[in-house]
Amino acid sequence: MSFGPGREGLAAEAFELWRHLVAPDPPAVPDVELTFVTGEGPVPPGATVVAPSPTETYALSGAITRAVLTSLIGRRILLHAGTIDTPRLGVVVLVGPSGAGKSTATARLGAEGAYLSDELTIIDPDTFEVTGYPKPVSRSIPGSRAKRDVSLPSLHLMPACAGGSPDLIVLLHRDRGNGSENGPPGLERMPLASALLRLIGQTSSLNRVPGGLAALARLIDSAGGALRARYHEASELADLLDHAPAPISEWWAEVEACRPSHDVQPRDLMLAPFDQALALETGVLVLARREAGHLEGLLGVIWELLRVHGGLSLDLLQDLVAEEIGPHPNAARRVRSAADRLISGGWVIRA
Structure with a gap:
């Protein structure tokens, strides 16, 4: 990453947020190269505008994530999901759209193990091994719907750059009300068709991965079937996952x-x-x-x-x-x- 004039403050903050991923000996030709500018004045070709604002670190991480994602299209299963690896639960993938509580749940569960990502989960379609993308955790700014990135040390998270195949695949359904409409917190195995449709909706360019749909079905099988978690607060998830229902398999x-x-x-x-x-x-x-x-x-x-x-x-x-x-x-x-x-x-x- 490089930063244009006027982005010195953002550069310093980005270094603190991403320092656990800074390569001591960066390659001569990086896989992904980004330049960030204020947008005031001419914008160099290929540069990304990140205007000064309270959400600028979130905008920066979004640009990095999109660049990483683009570089992996067609080669990896890319899920809009958080992933953690704990001694008790193994590798847990938490899937859901924006607002489902992925970042909060990931930070809560990841404190007892290793943190691989809160937003983009990268899975090898052949081995199902997870490549870590331990970016800073995105958190809502109090009193606002806007988000800002938070450093891993401040959340007591230990980053990891690799993990095994997922032991649990959890589709999050967060009830933001009082729970009267959807019932108490619960965890259930999902029929394969329903799980596939939900997961496909949270993938990027799965159709460009050779055999990607079959790989996704095998991934679900390997985890004993996908789980649907209905919950109100992230604190409820640990107990739910401790009592996961028996694995299922469908032809x-x-x-x-x-x-x-x-x-x-x-x-x-x-x-x-x-x-x-x-x-x-x-x-x-x-x-x-x-x-x-x-x-x-x-x-x-x-x-x-x-x-x-x-x-x-x-x-x-x-x-x-x-x-x-x-x-x-x-x-x-x-x-x-x-x-x-x-x-x-x-x-x-x-x-």
């Missing part, structure tokens, strides 16, 4: 695109382009760019028939559905309705 298989077995005719139904897909006990889960969908029941049957056979007329599709799942008195209407839903959802198109 799944990776599926690939097939070449059409015959010439596609105008108005035939055919699959929209997709990146990766899994067959599940409950249907098919499809990943197309940044969108993921769980196609259950008849929707999954139709999608799979179109994958295998290529373009099909509605009449032929109805015949194949009957062969697959048996006749139904309202088969034509049901297949037509399901096909319309797949088309409106963007999973099926007409030739």
